[in-house]
Amino acid sequence: HNKTTISELETMYRGKLLDFYEEENYAQYNSGITDGALTIDFNLRQSDRHNIRWGTKFSLQELSPTVDVYRYRYSKNLNTSTMEYSEINQSVDTTLGHNQDLRTLSLYLEDDWSICRRLKADIGVRYAFYSVKGKTYHSIEPRLSLRYLLTGDMSLKLSYTRMSQGIHLLSSSNLIMPSDLWVPATKDIPLMKGDQFAAGFSYDFGRSITASVEGYYKLTDNTLDYKEGSSYMSATGDWESKVAVGKGKSYGVEFLLQKKTGKTNGWVSYTWAKSLRKYDKPGQIISNGETFYDGNDRRNTINVYVSHRFNEHWEITASWSYMTGRRGVVSTTAMYGGQINEYEGYFDANDEHRGNVILPIDKVGAPFFYKFGRYMTFTERNGYKLPDSHHLDIGFNYSAKIGKPELILGLTIYNVYNRMNVSNVYTGYDYTGVTSNLKLRGLCMFPFMPSLNLTVKF
Amino acid sequence: MKRIVNITVAIIAISVVLPVLTGCEKDLKFNEKDLDRFRGITLNALATKDTVFTLSVSKAKALTEVIPTISPDDYLMYDYLYDSLYIKDALLKDATVGLTVNGDRQYVMTFDPKNNNYKSDYVPVAGDEISLHVEAEDLKPVVAQTVIPTPQKLELLGYELHYDKDDDADGWVDKLGINTVAQITLKITDTGNEKNYYRLVVRGFASFTATYICNDVFRSDDPIFLDENITQGYRGWSARFSNVFDDHLFNGKEYTFTVLSRLRRSNYSTPQRGISIELQSITPELYNYFKSIQLYRIAAVDEFSEGVQIYNNVNNGFGIVGGISSQGRIVIEDFAL
Numbered sequence: 001h002n003k004t005t006i007s008e009l010e011t012m013y014r015g016k017l018l019d020f021y022e023e024e025n026y027a028q029y030n031s032g033i034t035d036g037a038l039t040i041d042f043n044l045r046q047s048d049r050h051n052i053r054w055g056t057k058f059s060l061q062e063l064s065p066t067v068d069v070y071r072y073r074y075s076k077n078l079n080t081s082t083m084e085y086s087e088i089n090q091s092v093d094t095t096l097g098h099n100q101d102l103r104t105l106s107l108y109l110e111d112d113w114s115i116c117r118r119l120k121a122d123i124g125v126r127y128a129f130y131s132v133k134g135k136t137y138h139s140i141e142p143r144l145s146l147r148y149l150l151t152g153d154m155s156l157k158l159s160y161t162r163m164s165q166g167i168h169l170l171s172s173s174n175l176i177m178p179s180d181l182w183v184p185a186t187k188d189i190p191l192m193k194g195d196q197f198a199a200g201f202s203y204d205f206g207r208s209i210t211a212s213v214e215g216y217y218k219l220t221d222n223t224l225d226y227k228e229g230s231s232y233m234s235a236t237g238d239w240e241s242k243v244a245v246g247k248g249k250s251y252g253v254e255f256l257l258q259k260k261t262g263k264t265n266g267w268v269s270y271t272w273a274k275s276l277r278k279y280d281k282p283g284q285i286i287s288n289g290e291t292f293y294d295g296n297d298r299r300n301t302i303n304v305y306v307s308h309r310f311n312e313h314w315e316i317t318a319s320w321s322y323m324t325g326r327r328g329v330v331s332t333t334a335m336y337g338g339q340i341n342e343y344e345g346y347f348d349a350n351d352e353h354r355g356n357v358i359l360p361i362d363k364v365g366a367p368f369f370y371k372f373g374r375y376m377t378f379t380e381r382n383g384y385k386l387p388d389s390h391h392l393d394i395g396f397n398y399s400a401k402i403g404k405p406e407l408i409l410g411l412t413i414y415n416v417y418n419r420m421n422v423s424n425v426y427t428g429y430d431y432t433g434v435t436s437n438l439k440l441r442g443l444c445m446f447p448f449m450p451s452l453n454l455t456v457k458f
Numbered sequence: 459m460k461r462i463v464n465i466t467v468a469i470i471a472i473s474v475v476l477p478v479l480t481g482c483e484k485d486l487k488f489n490e491k492d493l494d495r496f497r498g499i500t501l502n503a504l505a506t507k508d509t510v511f512t513l514s515v516s517k518a519k520a521l522t523e524v525i526p527t528i529s530p531d532d533y534l535m536y537d538y539l540y541d542s543l544y545i546k547d548a549l550l551k552d553a554t555v556g557l558t559v560n561g562d563r564q565y566v567m568t569f570d571p572k573n574n575n576y577k578s579d580y581v582p583v584a585g586d587e588i589s590l591h592v593e594a595e596d597l598k599p600v601v602a603q604t605v606i607p608t609p610q611k612l613e614l615l616g617y618e619l620h621y622d623k624d625d626d627a628d629g630w631v632d633k634l635g636i637n638t639v640a641q642i643t644l645k646i647t648d649t650g651n652e653k654n655y656y657r658l659v660v661r662g663f664a665s666f667t668a669t670y671i672c673n674d675v676f677r678s679d680d681p682i683f684l685d686e687n688i689t690q691g692y693r694g695w696s697a698r699f700s701n702v703f704d705d706h707l708f709n710g711k712e713y714t715f716t717v718l719s720r721l722r723r724s725n726y727s728t729p730q731r732g733i734s735i736e737l738q739s740i741t742p743e744l745y746n747y748f749k750s751i752q753l754y755r756i757a758a759v760d761e762f763s764e765g766v767q768i769y770n771n772v773n774n775g776f777g778i779v780g781g782i783s784s785q786g787r788i789v790i791e792d793f794a795l
Contacts, residue, residue, distance in 0.1 A: 177762050228753060228764055229753035229756070229757040230687075231760045233760050236689060288769065329764065329765035332496045332520060333496045333498075333519070333520065334518065334520075334521060335777065336545070336548040337502035337777065338502040338778055374548075375754065375768050376521070377766075379495055379767075420484060422484070430485075437524075440486045440521055442483070442485075444484070
C-alpha cells in the first residue's frame with residue numbers, strides 16, 4: 001500500500017490563524033487470484049515416428065483487482081470581517097473495483113513427429129474459449145517447432161507460437177508510488193494475444209556442459225497500460241476506466257552456459273532484450289501515440305548461479321544477478337511558459353504583463369500566453385530508467401534424515417555486499433537553511449537481508 | 459539445543475535490524491546524455507488571426523538544474539513575479555528567430571523586453587502556414603509549424619437568468635460570483651467534412667474598483683464538452699468537463715447547445731457587468747496541448763497519478779506553436795441586476 005501526507009499549510013493574521021489546510025491520501029492495492037483447474041491429457045496414437053496427444057483444460061479464476069482509497073481534506077479559514085472561522089472537512093473512504101470471474105476452456109492437439117533421424121517437429125493447435133461477464137472470446141492458436149540435429153552435439157531450433165491470455169498485468173509507470181494489479185479480460189478489455197518467432201542453437205560440451213543461444217521476436221496485441229493522468233485518488237471508476245489498449249513488440253537474444261552434473265554445478269546466462277509499446281488509437285493515446293519503452297524493458301540481464309555439495313549434509317549456493325534498471329515516469333524537465341489565460345479571477349487594467357486586455361470590454365477573452373507558468377514534464381512515457389541493480393545472494397543448506405523424512409535447514413543471505421539498489425524515486429527539495437534545490441532522490445528498499453528456512457521432505 | 463536457539467534469535471534480530479539500518483535514500487544524478495535529452499528550447503506561440511504574431515522563447519531545464527529557491531513555496535510565485543529571478547533565468551533574449559509564412563514570406567522577429575517575447579509585424583490570416591526556426595545558446599535548434607484554421611460560426615440564440623445560490627464553490631475564484639446564473643443558448647455551424655477543433659471561452663465580468671472581476675468558469679451538460687479523462691474538478695471547473703472539444707458529434711452540421719455562466723460580483727451601484735463568448739477554432743496540436751494542460755493541472759498535485767506529458771509540437775524542443783481563429787466575440791452586457 002502507498003500512503004502520503006501531501007500538505008499541511010497554515011498562515012497567521014493578526015496573531016490568529018488565518019487559514020489552515022491539511023490533506024492526507026492513502027491507497028491500498030489488492031490483487032488476489034483464486035484459481036481452480038481441471039486438466040485431462042490423452043495419448044491418441046503412438047508410433048515410431050508420431051506421438052499424437054490431445055487434452056483439455058477447464059479453469060475458473062476469480063480475480064480481485066481492487067483499490068482501497070482513503071482521502072482526507074481539512075481546511076479552516078478565518079473571516080477577517082467577523083473574525084469567525086469556517087471549516088471544511090471532507091473525507092472519502094471507498095473501495096474501487098470488484099471481484100471478476102474468468103472461465104477458460106481449452107483443447108489442444110499435438111504431434112511429436114520424428115520426420116527423419118535428424119529432424120523432429122512438434123506441430124499443434126490450441127483452441128481456447130474464454131468467458132467473462134457479458135462476453136465470450138475465442139482464440140485458435142497454431143504452433144510449430146522444428147529441431148534439426150547438425151551433429152550429435154549440435155542442434156538448431158526454430159519455432160512459431162500464437163498465444164492468448166485472459167489475464168493482464170497492469171503496472172503503474174509512476175516511480176513514486178509503483179503498483180501492480182492482475183486484471184482479467186472483460187466485456188471492453190480484450191484478450192492479450194501474441195505471435196512469437198524464435199530461433200536457437202545449442203551445443204553440448206561432453207556430457208555435462210551445454211551452451212545455447214536463442215533469439216526471439218514477439219508481437220503482442222491488446223496490451224494494457226494506464227492512461228496519462230489516471231489516478232485512483234479521484235475515488236471514481238475502477239481500473240477499467242483508467243486504462244488504454246495498445247500494441248507491444250519485444251525482441252532479444254539469450255545466451256546460456258550450463259553445467260548440470262557433478263558436485264559443482266550451475267549456469268551463467270546473459271539476455272539482451274528490448275520491449276516497446278504503442279498506444280495510438282483514438283481515445284487510447286499515450287505519449288502522443290509514439291512508440292515508447294515498456295516499463296519492464298531491461299536491456300541487459302546477467303545471472304550467475306553456482307552450487308557446490310560438500311557431502312550428504314552440507315551444500316552452499318551463490319547467485320549473482322545484474323539487471324538494467326526498470327523504466328517509469330519522472331518529470332525530468334522544467335519548461336516555462338504556455339499558461340492559458342483561463343483561470344484568472346482578477347484583471348488589473350494597468351497590468352501590462354497580462355496584456356492590458358480589459359478595455360475595451362469586447363477584447364476580454366483574447367487568447368494569449370500571458371504568464372511564465374512552470375510545468376514539469378518529460379520527453380516520453382517510461383523515459384526515465386532507474387539505476388542498474390545487482391546483488392549477490394549466498395545460501396547454506398544443511399540436510400539430515402530423521403527417520404524417513406528429510407529435513408533441510410537453510411540460511412540465505414540476500415544482497416551480501418549490501419548494494420543500494422534503487423526501487424522508487426521521488427523529487428524533493430533539499431533545504432539548506434537558505435535556499436532549496438530540487439533533487440531527484442532514490443529509495444533503496446532491499447538491503448542486506450538474512451533469512452532462515454526449514455524444508456521437510458516426506 | 460540452547461546454542462541453536464541463541465543463534466536463531468541472533469539471526470532473526472539481524473534480519474529485522476539490518477534492513478532498517480541499511481535502507482537508504484540517495485540523490486540520483488543524470489548523465490550528460492540524459493541532460494541533453496531533458497534540456498531544450500521552449501517555444502510558446504498562439505498565432506491568432508488578425509492579431510500581431512508574438513512568440514516566447516525560453517529554456518527548458520533538467521529537473522536538477524532548476525535554480526535554487528529561497529523556500530519551496532517560492533515556485534508558486536512564478537505567476538506573480540514577472541521580472542523575477544526565475545523568469546530571467548528561463549528567458550532566451552538573444553535567440554535567432556526565423557519566421558517564414560507560406561513558404562516564401564520571411565519576417566524579422568525581435569525581442570520585446572516589455573513583454574518578454576519576440577515580436578514581428580506579421581498578422582496571420584486564415585489558411586497561413588507558419589514555420590519557425592529558432593536557435594539559441596548551445597541548445598539544439600528547433601523548428602515548429604502551424605496553420606491558421608478557418609473560423610467557424612457561433613450564434614447567440616438567447617439567454618435566461620436564473621437564481622442559483624452561490625454555494626458551489628469548488629475553488630476560491632468562484633466565490634466572486636453572485637446568486638444569478640445566465641443560461642445561454644448558442645449554435646455552432648461546423649462546415650466541411652474535415653475534423654475541426656474548438657475552444658469555447660465564456661467569460662463573465664463585472665466592474666470592480668477600477669478593475670474587472672472576470673471568470674472563465676462555465677458549465678454545461680451537453681455531451682460535446684464531456685471528457686472522461688478529467689476525473690476531478692479544478693478551481694470551479696466541473697469534473698468530466700472540458701471547454702476544448704472536437705466536432706465528432708456534429709461534423710459538417712449545425713449544433714445547438716446550452717451553457718451556464720455565473721454572473722460576477724461588482725462593488726459599483728451601477729455595475730458594468732456581462733458575459734463575453736468566443737468560439738475559437740484551434741489547430742489539432744493546440745487542442746492536444748490544451749487537453750494535456752487540463753489533465754496536468756489535476757494530476758500534478760496527485761502523487762498517485764500517472765504522469766502527464768505536456769503535448770509538444772516543437773521538434774527537438776518543447777512547447778506549442780498553435781493557431782487560433784474566431785469570428786469575434788459575442789458580448790452580452792448590462793444585466794439588469
